Amino acid sequence: MSTVxxxxxxxxxxxxxxxxxxxGINLLPKGGKVCSxxxxxxxxxxNKERRTxxxxxxxxxxxxxxxxxxxxxxxDGIVPDVLTFAGNGEPTLxxxxxxxxxxxxxxRDKECPSAKMSILSNxxxxxxxxxxxxxxxxxxxxxxxxxxxPIYINNVDRPQGHYDxxxxxxxxxxxxxxxxxxxxxxxxxxxxxxxxxxxxxxxVPYLEALQRIKPRAVMLYTLDRxxxxxxxxxxxxxxxxxxxxxxxxxxxxxxxxx
Numbered sequence: 001m002s003t004v005x006x007x008x009x010x011x012x013x014x015x016x017x018x019x020x021x022x023x024g025i026n027l028l029p030k031g032g033k034v035c036s037x038x039x040x041x042x043x044x045x046x047n048k049e050r051r052t053x054x055x056x057x058x059x060x061x062x063x064x065x066x067x068x069x070x071x072x073x074x075x076d077g078i079v080p081d082v083l084t085f086a087g088n089g090e091p092t093l094x095x096x097x098x099x100x101x102x103x104x105x106x107x108r109d110k111e112c113p114s115a116k117m118s119i120l121s122n123x124x125x126x127x128x129x130x131x132x133x134x135x136x137x138x139x140x141x142x143x144x145x146x147x148x149x150p151i152y153i154n155n156v157d158r159p160q161g162h163y164d165x166x167x168x169x170x171x172x173x174x175x176x177x178x179x180x181x182x183x184x185x186x187x188x189x190x191x192x193x194x195x196x197x198x199x200x201x202x203x204v205p206y207l208e209a210l211q212r213i214k215p216r217a218v219m220l221y222t223l224d225r226x227x228x229x230x231x232x233x234x235x236x237x238x239x240x241x242x243x244x245x246x247x248x249x250x251x252x253x254x255x256x257x258x
Contacts, residue, residue, distance in 0.1 A: 004225070005031060005032065005045070005050060006087050008026065008030060008065065009025065009026050009057040009061055009065045010024065010025055010026070010062070010069045011024040011087070012024045013080050016082070019081065019082045019084060020081030020082060021079075021080050021082070022080060023082070023083050023115075024085075024086050025066065025084065025086070025087065025091075025104065026057070026086065027094040027100065028056065028089040028094070029052050029054035029055060029057075029088065030052075030054050030057075032051060032054055032088060033045060034056075034088065035047060035088075035089035035122070035160070036093060036125070036161055037122045037157045037158060038157075039156065039184075040155075040158065040190055040227065041184060041186065041223060041227045041232055042227075044088055044089065045228045047160070050088070056094055056095075058096075059099055059100050059103060062100055062103075062104070063104065063107060066083075067107055067111065070107070070111045070112055079112055080112060081115060082115055082116045082117070083104065083108055083112075084118045084119065085119040085120070085121075086119070090124065091119060091120075092119075092131050093125065098133070098134040101134045101137050101138075102137070105137055116139035117137070117138045118139060119140070119141060121135070121142065121143050121144065122143075122144045123143040123144050123145065123168060123171075123172065126143070126168070126171045126174075127167060140180055141178060141179045142179075142181075143172060143180065143181060144157075144182050144184075145181050145209070146183055146184045147197050147202050148169065148205050148209045149202055153165065155191070155193045156190075156195060172215070177215060177216050179213070179216065180216055180219060181210065181213065181217075181218045181219070182219045183206075183219070184222065184223075185197060185220055185221070185222050185235035185243070186222055186223055186234060187232075187236075188231045189231050190231045195232060196235075198236075198239040198240070198243060203243055203246070207246060207247065207250065210250060210252060214252075216253070217255070218247050218255075220243060220247075220254065220255070220257070222234045222235040222257070222258050234258065235258065237256075241256060244256045
C-alpha cells in the first residue's frame with residue numbers, strides 16, 4: 001500500500017488537478033496523520049496505521065518554513081499559483097489555526113501577493129465560529145461534502161467524533177456562498193456496502209443540499225491515487241459529467257476531475 005505522508009510543515013510545490021502550482025502547508029505532525037475523518041479512500045492511509053507521537057508544528061515553524069521555501073523558489077524563478085492548507089489530515093484541528101491563517105496571509109501578501117490561499121478541509125469543525133471566521137480569509141475555501149446520506153458517511157468518511165448532516169448543511173449555508181464544495185464520487189464495494197454515490201438515491205438529496213448551501217462552486221472528483229483499502233473504483237466520466245450538468249443547471253459553477 002502506497003500512501004502520501006509529509007515530513008515538513010511546507011511541501012511541494014506540486015501540480016494540483018484543480019488549483020495549479022500549489023505550495024502545501026501541513027499543520028499536522030510530520031510522519032503521521034491526525035484527522036477527524038477516517039476516509040477509506042484517503043491518500044494518507046487509515047488513521048490507525050498512521051498514528052505518531054510527533055508534535056504538531058508550531059505557528060513559528062509553519063511561518064518560518066513558508067518564508068524559506070518561498071525564497072528558495074524565487075531563486076529558481078518559480079511563483080506558486082496557490083498556497084494550500086492540506087497535508088497529513090484535517091488542518092482546522094490545529095489549536096492555533098486562526099493565528100496561523102492570519103500569519104500565512106501576511107507572508108503571502110509580502111512575498112507572493114499573486115498567489116491565492118486555499119484550504120482542503122473536511123468541514124468537521126465549521127460549527128465553531130472561530131473556524132468559520134478563519135476560513136473566510138481563504139480565496140478558495142474548499143469544504144468536503146461527499147453525500148448527505150448518514151449511512152454512506154459512516155461507512156466511507158467515517159467521522160471520528162460528532163457529525164450531523166443537517167448541522168453540516170446549516171453551517172455550510174452560513175458562509176453565504178463563500179465556499180466551494182468538494183465531493184468525491186466513486187463506485188465499488190467495501191465490507192458488503194455499495195460505494196456508488198452517483199445513483200439517484202444519493203444525487204437528488206445532494207442537489208437539494210446544494211440549493212440550500214448556495215456555494216460559489218462545486219468540485220467533483222474521483223479516485224486518483226492508490227487507496228488504503230481494496231474494492232474502491234473510480235466513478236465513470238459519464239456519470240460525473242451528468243451530475244455536473246445538473247449542478248450547473250442550479251446556477252452553480254462546477255468542475256470535474258477524473
